[in-house]
Amino acid sequence: MNACIYPGSFDPITNGHIDIICRARNIFPKVYVGVLNNTAKRNLFSVEERVEMIRRATGGMDGVEAVSFEGLLVDLMERLSCRIIIRGLRTGADLELEQQLSVINRQLLPGAETVALLAKPETYFISSSAVRELIEFHADISGYVPREVADMINGGIKNENL
Structure with missing residues (x-):
């Protein structure tokens, strides 16, 4: 097990996401953070902005790489020679x-496995959708996202969408 992938929209990446990335990196030498470019969904930030947020927030972490993708996760996994999916779970509904999804991914890519990491009590309530709402109302997001991400957002990234 050389690598894993942590997929999501990360719109924007939160402290809860960073916690999962750090914990996955303690288990795997390589963690790909897969940023889904879902054109059917209206994101606040472009895929390029989300990848840059992740790069800045994980800049000091060896073995972490942000990659964007469209389509099926298993197609990206094949390109990266990766068979392990990391998922953070906050609630029973997430489980x-x-x-x-784990069953479907295994059917599409034999050998694919999902490793679930439970959210810590101090981050389980944080969601990207809640952060987007705070951004919309110009509220302080510093307790919910990494400093680098708050700096990017407060520095004017995508203010025209707010």
């Missing part, structure tokens, strides 16, 4: 969804 149910991830169980279903």
